Amino acid sequence: MNTQDDHREYVLTSENSKLIDNILSDIRRDPKTGRLVVPALWKKEIQHLMSPNYNLAVSVLNSQKRKLSPERLKEYDAVIQNQFEDGVIERIADHPSFLRENPDVSFLAHNAVFRNNSNTTKCRVVFLSNLSERKNEKCLSHNQCSMAGANLNNKMQISTLLLRFDKYLLTYDLKKAFLQLFLREEDTRKLLFLWFNGISKNDFSIVGYRFRRVPFGMRYSPFLLMIALYYTLIHNVTDDDDEETQSIKGVCITFLTWIT
Template sequence: MDSGAELSFICNEFADDFELPIIDNTTLLAVAASKEYGITTLQLCDIEGRQHHLRLYRSEYITGAIEQADLCQEGLNFIAQHGIALSMQRKTSALQPQILLRCDYLWNFMLPIGRLILPSGLQLIPTKLGYIVSGCQSEVTTEPARALTITTSNEEKETWDRYWALESSGTNEFTGSTRSGVQQTHDKVLKEFRNSIQRRDDGYYVRLPWKVNYASLPDNKSIAIKRLHKVLEMLSHDKPMLEQYDRIFKDQLEKGIIEEVSQQDDATERMVVHYLPHQAVLTPAKETTKMLIVFDASAHYKDKPCLNDVLHQGPLILPDMVSILLRFRAHKIPIISDVEKAFLQVRLQEIDRDATRCMWVRDIGRPPTPENIVVYRFTRVTFGLNASPFLLASTIEFHLDNMTSGSSMGQEIKENLYVDNLIIGAESKEEALDKYYIAKDIFTGLSMNLREYLSNDEDFNKTIADDDQSKTSSPKVLGVSWNPSKDTIVLRGTMSTTSIVTKRTVTMQLASVYDPLGLLVPVLLPAKVFLQSLWKDEYSWDTPLSPHLREQWLIISTGISIRNYSDRQ
């Protein structure tokens, strides 16, 4: 049983031994290639004789042989004395799993009674199939250590071969029944979003896209307190950074991005109460934001869900990056801008705010005692939630569909807004200024500020409001460096040498060159051909290359030094 599996499988040979018929066929996508799988059914009886109907995908191979956890004599005596029935007999040799059950089947077989802890630290998990031995031993043992490492070099090689065949074609993350199920979930999340979003005088208010298991989310209060102590301890050695951290909280409180939780609020029963730990991320290269406070929605107690686990991530609502960049290069006057603190401009409805609580101190000069700790909660969508990109994109899309219906500018924004970066263009200064004013008005209707405007037209740059002008002279457009005065994009890429050359280091060096438009393909082709040859020769990821191949790669990689490749219109 696998709590992380989304599908259930049975080995073909095992299914054939029991003469299980194939009732259907479907196509699944494994990494980058689709494959046909037969579907069979199986009736499984639990220890009480109840039957469970399983729907399984037939597969030639599930995983390698797995060693069972070692039970010391004291543990065996404990099991015998308490009359505990294990899910399977103990074997001295490794066992080859024949059936893998996905997460929903797993919970169908779990029993709602407490687990047992053996003297060794191993745990007995109660299921309808008997107790399962799990966990780690707390005592040091003289038995040889065993580690399970399953490799699939053949599958990796096939995947890479298919990648070369599909590199220029469109692919979907899911196919067949899995794709249909994912699409149904996305449709449901979108429908609930559109039914719950509210437009008020100060902007749009949204709900968090909860999954059905949201009630299992713990409050994480002790994690948040421990992280707060660590953050303060770290910042105590850098007073300017501590003061900046404190200013961010005070600024967000003043702007209404967060609000203080009073004792009266704390005593009121809420739908979900959850505390988010936080830490600083320094961004010195950014012109506008040198420090960010990042909130950790992935923090969790052992064997408990985090906030992101109980939220739907939602569908990806992004236009094609390559298409945006191509249109950007086609305009006579390309214009870039971004939305100021975009995620924090989407309001969170009151019912969900207590799921985004956080802690700070009233006085940074005093220790984090209970009297000095203050509890806040977000009134806006928090950056760090897996659903934040979906909520931002869906809110903007909702506004464009309902408030700018029929507007050509609204459609242009929808096709060229990548998260919070807007890349549009014009054929004259007059058209550029018209689009500037219209786009500003549209985002003002969203209670958002479009700023950091920059184009290749100096007259346009000087005409727009000072507060909207970008202060940088070397911007990046979706990660690509742009020289606005010459209107050229600049690509750079060098491959650093390593003492040990393996297939992994070659792959990492090749992937380090960012080239979304494929302009550097002729330069990178020898390196790509070399990497493909390593797959054909079946080199494993971390096996050092032969001296001959290592020398060959050093010649190729040192020859790739793209310092200032510019395109010109």
Template sequence: MKELLNHIQFHDNHYEVLLPWKEGQFYLPNHYFISSNHLRYLQHKLLRDPDLHSEYNRIIQEQLQKGIIKQVDSPIPGPLVKCIINERVESAHYLPHHAVTHCEPATTIIHIVYDGSAKLSDSDLSLNDCFQAGPNLIPKLFHVLVQFRSHPVAITTDIEKAFLMIGIFPADHYMLRFLWFQDPNKLDSPICQFRFTRVVFGLIPSPAILGDTILHHLDKYNSEQPS
């Protein structure tokens, strides 16, 4: 994660980071056909649940409006992507995605999860196989409980859509593509390509990237504005 922190930047009201690629050379299938086949299956499933279908599309359209994702017009690349650390090859990788729902008393929360572990076969690589996972920065429960007993006031907070608040350097956007429909209500709708500009939920280094970015932010303002 030292490499990540050495390149972290604050740009356009959010931090931007490099993805933590493993060193070496990897041949990674682009997974376009996995993603397109999965998308057609997902469409049939969503059309059986109009509320889920509507919310799924709303989330994608909202992310497009906010610049979290962007539509791309480049043609489908060849079947293989060569990933070399610090030396990118012009190609792309596609992430399958699906819905995860959390039912609460007043509402049902829907998250779109992108499968960075998808692979064609056991002998192939997934996108997550090409990343360093990074350290586990989740505080141990014992330390949290002790801290709550150490001061007269305890404060807790939550970052809305935390992963999506951290940008990815443009050099890595091409590896974070996914597919969605031009008109998701039509079974014969053309498929469009999109790319993420932010950290994706479903990639193995995402929790460490989030944790490191938060610690970097706190250290920065602790030195600039000590309490």
């Protein structure tokens, strides 16, 4: 990490403070599920230059098919099918027609990372948001067209020191944390991807999906997760006179110190 990036971790600029305020005012809850709905952080002035990436997505997908064994492809497919069943992603019934009707869409290429020694996630699908079809100023990647937001995570040594000053210690592990956050409808058109229709049936025809939740691998995903935690634990909680509740809330404020 260079000096500039290191400095950014400790300074909350006025620009980032304004961004945080805007995000907090824009967060809402989905009336059906109660989940938070957050906006993707696109750079509005260059968002229209985002590459469609359809041909790139097809090329990377076919490359994965050639490289991976049938067993690996089935593991890969299982992750995607689980996300479909959980409502994380949504099938596009006719993606060629969808492309014609929505010329501003963009696809994410992806690959799989396998960790045989992991006790939990053996296969993780990683979306390649740094890639675009053509490397020029009129065909930008998702990363180039998005904002990372402020770095709201304390360094480990700072967090360890802060833990000494509170009575209570709150720890938690959110299962598939990014995927707990819903995206706005208009943002999902920029987060499409391709997969095979039915690997278990040896059907390798290509179909389209789009994300309904915040995907792993986007520049803004860590920022949105921290903002959502702050919104849930502090910003949207009414005052409570109970001493223990106030103490626990104090721990949350210390944990999220860079937001406040």
